[in-house]
Amino acid sequence: MKIYILADMEGVSGISGSSFVLADGANYQLGRKLLTQDINACVKGCFKAGATEVIVCDAHCTGSNILWEELDPRAELIQGNGYRARFPEIAGSAGLILLGYHAMAGTFEGLLEHSYSSREIQNIWINGKKVGEFGIDALIAADKGIPTIMTSGDDKLCEEAALFHPEVITCQVKKGLGCQAARMLSAIKAHELIEKKTVEAIKKIKTIKPPKTKFPVTLRVEKIERGTVPNRDSVKLVDGRTYEAVGRASVEDAFKKLFC
Numbered sequence: 001m002k003i004y005i006l007a008d009m010e011g012v013s014g015i016s017g018s019s020f021v022l023a024d025g026a027n028y029q030l031g032r033k034l035l036t037q038d039i040n041a042c043v044k045g046c047f048k049a050g051a052t053e054v055i056v057c058d059a060h061c062t063g064s065n066i067l068w069e070e071l072d073p074r075a076e077l078i079q080g081n082g083y084r085a086r087f088p089e090i091a092g093s094a095g096l097i098l099l100g101y102h103a104m105a106g107t108f109e110g111l112l113e114h115s116y117s118s119r120e121i122q123n124i125w126i127n128g129k130k131v132g133e134f135g136i137d138a139l140i141a142a143d144k145g146i147p148t149i150m151t152s153g154d155d156k157l158c159e160e161a162a163l164f165h166p167e168v169i170t171c172q173v174k175k176g177l178g179c180q181a182a183r184m185l186s187a188i189k190a191h192e193l194i195e196k197k198t199v200e201a202i203k204k205i206k207t208i209k210p211p212k213t214k215f216p217v218t219l220r221v222e223k224i225e226r227g228t229v230p231n232r233d234s235v236k237l238v239d240g241r242t243y244e245a246v247g248r249a250s251v252e253d254a255f256k257k258l259f260c
C-alpha cells in the first residue's frame with residue numbers, strides 16, 4: 001500500500017508565524033527541523049498501519065525545506081519545484097495525507113492563513129463555493145480516484161477540512177490565535193497525535209471516499225491587486241481583479257490554466 005504525503009509548512013506543530021516558514025526568517029532553520037519531525041511522525045504511523053511505500057512531497061515554496069538527511073529512511077522524498085503535476089509520482093497511491101496545512105485566505109484567527117499566495121490571492125471559488133488549498137488539493141487527488149485521508153494543522157484548518165470533506169481524519173496540533181500566533185501542544189504530544197491520527201486514517205482508508213465535484217468545473221480567483229490578472233486565452237476575465245478557468249473533466253486541468 002502506497003501512501004502519498006504532501007507536506008506544507010504553515011500547519012506544522014511548533015510553528016507560530018512567518019519567521020519559521022520564510023527562507024530568510026529568523027526561525028526558518030528551526031522550522032525545517034520541526035517540519036521534518038512532523039513528517040517522520042506521520043511516516044512512522046504509515047508503516048505501523050501497513051503502508052509498504054511512502055512518498056513525501058515537499059510542497060512549501062521552493063520545495064526544498066525538508067531535511068533530507070533526517071527523513072525516516074523508509075520514505076522517499078520529492079524535492080524541488082517546477083514539475084507539471086500538482087502531485088508528481090502520486091499514481092497508484094491508496095491515500096493522500098495533507099500534512100502541515102493551513103486555512104484558506106481570510107480565515108479569522110487562522111494561523112498563516114492564505115490560498116497559494118498571501119501576497120496575491122484574496123479568494124478562490126470552485127463551482128461558486130469558496131475553497132482553500134485543502135479543498136482544491138483534495139479534489140485534484142479525487143480526479144485520480146485517490147482519497148484524502150488525513151490532514152494536520154491548526155483548529156481552523158481542521159474545521160475547514162471537516163466541512164469540505166467530512167470523512168477526512170483531522171489532526172489539530174495547535175490553535176490559531178491570529179495570523180502570527182498560536183497555542184501549541186508540546187512537541188512530544190503533537191508527534192504522538194500525528195502518528196495516532198495517521199494510523200487511524202489508514203485503518204479507515206477503505207471507507208474514505210474521495211470528495212465529489214460537478215463537471216465541467218469552474219475555478220475562480222480573485223486577486224488582491226488590480227492589474228494582476230493573467231492575459232492568456234485559457235482564462236476568462238470576470239472583472240479587473242477576478243478571472244476563472246474551466247476544467248472539462250478534471251480540477252487539475254482548471255488549476256493549471258489558472259496557475260501554471
Ligand SMILES: [Zn+2]
Nearest residue numbers: 008009010060
Ligand atoms: Zn506553505
